[in-house]
Amino acid sequence: MPVKFADRMSTVHRSFIREILKVTEDASIISFAGGLPNPELFPVADLEAAAVKVMRESGPQSMQYSTTEGFQPLRQYIADRYMEKKGIKVDADEILITSGSQQCLDLLGKVFLNAGDNVVIERPGYLGAIQSFSVFESNFLTVGLEEDGPDLAELERVLDENEAKMFYAVTNFQNPSGLTYSAAKRQGVADILKGRDVLFVEDDPYGELRFMGDFEKPVVRGYLEENGILLGSFSKVAAPGFRLGWMVCGGEMRDKLIIAKQASDLHTSTFAQRVMHQYVTDNPLDNHIEKIRERYGNQRAAMVQAIEEYFPAEAKVTRPEGGMFLWVTLPEGMSSMDLFDEAIKNKVAFVPGRPFYVDGSGENTFRLNFSNSDEEHIVEGIKRLGAGIKDFLSKA
Amino acid sequence: MPVKFADRMSTVHRSFIREILKVTEDASIISFAGGLPNPELFPVADLEAAAVKVMRESGPQSMQYSTTEGFQPLRQYIADRYMEKKGIKVDADEILITSGSQQCLDLLGKVFLNAGDNVVIERPGYLGAIQSFSVFESNFLTVGLEEDGPDLAELERVLDENEAKMFYAVTNFQNPSGLTYSAAKRQGVADILKGRDVLFVEDDPYGELRFMGDFEKPVVRGYLEENGILLGSFSKVAAPGFRLGWMVCGGEMRDKLIIAKQASDLHTSTFAQRVMHQYVTDNPLDNHIEKIRERYGNQRAAMVQAIEEYFPAEAKVTRPEGGMFLWVTLPEGMSSMDLFDEAIKNKVAFVPGRPFYVDGSGENTFRLNFSNSDEEHIVEGIKRLGAGIKDFLSKA
Numbered sequence: 001m002p003v004k005f006a007d008r009m010s011t012v013h014r015s016f017i018r019e020i021l022k023v024t025e026d027a028s029i030i031s032f033a034g035g036l037p038n039p040e041l042f043p044v045a046d047l048e049a050a051a052v053k054v055m056r057e058s059g060p061q062s063m064q065y066s067t068t069e070g071f072q073p074l075r076q077y078i079a080d081r082y083m084e085k086k087g088i089k090v091d092a093d094e095i096l097i098t099s100g101s102q103q104c105l106d107l108l109g110k111v112f113l114n115a116g117d118n119v120v121i122e123r124p125g126y127l128g129a130i131q132s133f134s135v136f137e138s139n140f141l142t143v144g145l146e147e148d149g150p151d152l153a154e155l156e157r158v159l160d161e162n163e164a165k166m167f168y169a170v171t172n173f174q175n176p177s178g179l180t181y182s183a184a185k186r187q188g189v190a191d192i193l194k195g196r197d198v199l200f201v202e203d204d205p206y207g208e209l210r211f212m213g214d215f216e217k218p219v220v221r222g223y224l225e226e227n228g229i230l231l232g233s234f235s236k237v238a239a240p241g242f243r244l245g246w247m248v249c250g251g252e253m254r255d256k257l258i259i260a261k262q263a264s265d266l267h268t269s270t271f272a273q274r275v276m277h278q279y280v281t282d283n284p285l286d287n288h289i290e291k292i293r294e295r296y297g298n299q300r301a302a303m304v305q306a307i308e309e310y311f312p313a314e315a316k317v318t319r320p321e322g323g324m325f326l327w328v329t330l331p332e333g334m335s336s337m338d339l340f341d342e343a344i345k346n347k348v349a350f351v352p353g354r355p356f357y358v359d360g361s362g363e364n365t366f367r368l369n370f371s372n373s374d375e376e377h378i379v380e381g382i383k384r385l386g387a388g389i390k391d392f393l394s395k396a
Numbered sequence: 397m398p399v400k401f402a403d404r405m406s407t408v409h410r411s412f413i414r415e416i417l418k419v420t421e422d423a424s425i426i427s428f429a430g431g432l433p434n435p436e437l438f439p440v441a442d443l444e445a446a447a448v449k450v451m452r453e454s455g456p457q458s459m460q461y462s463t464t465e466g467f468q469p470l471r472q473y474i475a476d477r478y479m480e481k482k483g484i485k486v487d488a489d490e491i492l493i494t495s496g497s498q499q500c501l502d503l504l505g506k507v508f509l510n511a512g513d514n515v516v517i518e519r520p521g522y523l524g525a526i527q528s529f530s531v532f533e534s535n536f537l538t539v540g541l542e543e544d545g546p547d548l549a550e551l552e553r554v555l556d557e558n559e560a561k562m563f564y565a566v567t568n569f570q571n572p573s574g575l576t577y578s579a580a581k582r583q584g585v586a587d588i589l590k591g592r593d594v595l596f597v598e599d600d601p602y603g604e605l606r607f608m609g610d611f612e613k614p615v616v617r618g619y620l621e622e623n624g625i626l627l628g629s630f631s632k633v634a635a636p637g638f639r640l641g642w643m644v645c646g647g648e649m650r651d652k653l654i655i656a657k658q659a660s661d662l663h664t665s666t667f668a669q670r671v672m673h674q675y676v677t678d679n680p681l682d683n684h685i686e687k688i689r690e691r692y693g694n695q696r697a698a699m700v701q702a703i704e705e706y707f708p709a710e711a712k713v714t715r716p717e718g719g720m721f722l723w724v725t726l727p728e729g730m731s732s733m734d735l736f737d738e739a740i741k742n743k744v745a746f747v748p749g750r751p752f753y754v755d756g757s758g759e760n761t762f763r764l765n766f767s768n769s770d771e772e773h774i775v776e777g778i779k780r781l782g783a784g785i786k787d788f789l790s791k792a
Contacts, residue, residue: 039456241666270637
C-alpha cells in the first residue's frame with residue numbers, strides 16, 4: 001500500500017514557470033519567458049580568484065560545519081551596505097544568511113503561518129512566495145498594484161475586514177509586473193500597518209538593478225519601525241548558483257527563524273558564504289552592478305523601443321526603471337494563454353499572467369523578461385510577438 | 397503589537413548539542429561533545445583543483461539557476477556508486493540532490509507529516525530528525541536499540557498498536573549510539589514493514605566509514621521493495637561545508653519531494669554540486685575514504701583502549717566498527733547531566749544522552765565523539781573522564 005501524503009501537498013503545485021520553460025527549450029524560440037539573470041555578466045574570473053584564496057587561506061574551515069546564522073564577516077558586509085546604500089541601520093547580528101531568498105519564504109512560512117492564516121500579496125504576485133506559503137496552507141488575500149505601488153484604500157480595507165498574519169510585497173521592480181513603490185506609497189503602507197500585528201515582509205532582490213531615477217528607502221526601517229522583515233539576495237547582483245540570500249530581522253523573530261533554519265538545513269554552505277565574502281571584499285560590488293545596470297538598461301531600452309514600434313496601442317506595457325521584467329495588459333476579454341499558443345508557433349515565448357493572480361483574474365496579462373536576451377533577439381522577438389498580438393486582435 | 401508565531405514553533409527547540417558546544421568552546425577543554433568530521437582530512441587541494449576546473453570549463457553555467465532535481469552527472473555518479481558499493485539498483489532519475497541530508501528530513505516532514513502523525517524513531521534517536529519532524533508537529537513513538545539493531549518484537553508491537561506514518565532509522569553506526577543493524581535485523585525490519593503503509597526512511601551518512609567487519613546492504617532496496625527512502629550525504633566522506641546530501645526515491649513520492657524542494661530553496665547550489673562532481677570524477681572517492689577510515693579507526697582504537705584502561709567496569713560502552721561515536725551507559729539512577737557539570741570542571745566534555753530520548757529516559761547515558769580529536773587528546777580526555785566517573789560512582 002502506498003504511503004499517504006500530508007494534506008498540505010494537495011494545494012502545492014509544480015512551478016508553472018518551470019513547466020512553461022520546458023516548452024521554450026527549443027533553440028529556435030526567442031524566449032522572454034525565463035527570469036534568469038544574464039550569465040554573460042557573472043563575474044567568473046573574480047569568483048574563481050576568490051574561491052582559490054578562500055581554499056588557500058582557510059581551506060579546512062571553509063569546508064566545515066558552521067553556524068546557522070551565517071558567516072559573520074559576510075553578515076557584517078551586508079549590514080554595512082544597507083547603511084551605505086539605503087541609509088537604514090542594520091546590525092550584523094540582525095542578518096540571517098539563507099540558502100537563497102526562496103528559503104526566507106519557507107522559513108517565514110514555518111515560523112509564522114498556521115493553516116488557514118491570511119497572507120496578503122500583491123495582485124499580480126510573486127509565484128515563488130505563493131508556492132512557499134501554500135506549503136503552510138495559507139489563505140491568500142490580494143491588493144491590486146497601481147503604477148506607483150499598491151492600492152492603499154484596498155490594502156486598508158483588506159486589513160480592516162480580515163485578520164491577516166502577513167503582508168508580502170516586492171517593493172522594487174516587482175516580479176512579475178516590474179512596478180516599484182513610490183515614496184508616498186511606502187509611507188502609506190507604513191501608516192496603514194502601524195499598530196497592527198501584521199508582519200510586513202519586504203522582498204527586494206532587484207532593488208540595486210536601477211537604470212534610471214532615484215532609489216527609495218526600504219519600507220522596513222526606512223518607514224516602518226516594527227513588525228517588518230527585509231529580504232535580500234546575491235542572485236541578481238552576483239550569481240544565483242551560489243544560493244545566497246538573507247533576511248534582516250531582530251529579537252525573538254530572529255531566534256525563531258534560526259531554529260527553523262537549523263531544522264531545515266543546519267546552515268547555508270560555508271564555502272559559498274566565504275567565497276562570496278572574499279569576492280565582495282576584493283571586488284567592489286558597485287563596479288559589477290554598474291555593468292549589469294548598463295547591459296540590462298540597454299536591453300530594456302531595446303525592448304521598450306521595439307514595443308513602441310511593433311505592438312498595437314491596445315497592448316498596455318509598464319515602463320520600469322530597473323529590474324528584469326515588463327508587464328503587458330491586453331484588452332479585457334483576451335486570453336494571453338491563447339496568445340501563448342500562437343506565439344510559440346511564431347517562435348517567441350513569454351509567461352501568461354493568470355498564475356500570478358490567486359483570484360483567477362489576470363487572463364489578459366503577460367510577463368516579458370529582458371535580462372536574458374541580447375538586443376538583436378529582443379527586437380526580432382518583439383516584432384514576432386507584436387505581429388501575433390495584432391493578428392490575435394483582428395480575430396477577436 | 398508583536399506578530400504571533402505559528403503553533404508549530406512552540407514544540408521546536410534550539411539544538412541541544414549546539415547549546416552544549418558553546419560551553420565547550422574553551423580551548424582548554426578536551427571535547428568529545430561535537431559531531432564534526434576531522435577537518436584535517438578535508439581534501440582541500442583536490443577540491444580547489446576541482447573548483448578551478450569547473451570555473452574555467454563551465455563558469456557561467458556553474459553559477460546559474462539550475463534544476464530542482466540536481467546536477468545530472470552528480471546524480472548518475474551517486475546512482476552508479478550504489479550498485480558498485482552496495483549492490484542495489486538505483487537510477488539517476490531516482491536521486492534528488494538536497495542541501496545536506498538535514499534538508500531531506502525537512503522535505504520528508506513537509507511531504508508526509510500531518511500534525512499529530514506518528515513517527516517511529518530509535519531509542520536513542522537522532523536529534524536532527526527529532527528537530528525536523530517536530531516542525532511538522534509529529535508525535536514520536538520509539539523502538540529500543542539492541543547491540544545489533546532494533547528490538548523487533550517492540551517494533552512490531554508499536555506498529556500493530558499505532559497507526560504510524562513513518563519509521564526513521566540510522567542503520568549504520570547510528571548517531572548517537574554507534575550501533576549498526578545486522579543482516580538478520582535488516583531482514584526482520586523489512587518483514588515487519590512489508591504490506592504496511594508505513595514509510596521507511598533509512599538515513600546513512602556514516603555507512604562508508606567502516607574500519608573493520610563487512611558492509612551490509614541497505615534495508616531500502618536491499619531487503620525492502622516498497623515504501624522505502626534512502627538518504628545519503630557527502631558531509632562525512634568529503635566535506636560538510638558544501639551542504640550536499642541526497643535522497644533515493646522514485647515515482648509519485650519523488651514528484652512530491654521535488655515540489656517541496658522547489659518551494660524550500662529552488663535547488664541546491666549549482667556551483668557546490670559541480671565542484672563535488674568534478675572532485676569525485678578526478679579523485680577516486682575510495683582513496684580518500686580509505687584515509688578517513690585509517691585515521692578514525694586509529695582514533696576509535698585509542699578511545700576504546702583508553703576506556704578499557706580508565707573507565708570503571710560499571711560504565712558500559714559500545715564498540716562500533718565504524719562511524720564517529722561511542723555510547724556510554726552508566727548504572728541506572730546515575731545522571732550524565734550531573735556528570736557533565738563535573739566533567740567540565742575537569743576540562744573534558746561529552747553530550748548527555750537524555751535529549752536523544754523523546755520519552756524522557758536515558759538519563760544515565762552519554763555520547764562520545766572520536767572523529768575530531770587526535771589520539772593524544774583522546775587518551776588524556778578519557779583518563780580525565782574516567783577519573784570523573786569513578787569519583788561520581790564513589791559518591792553515589
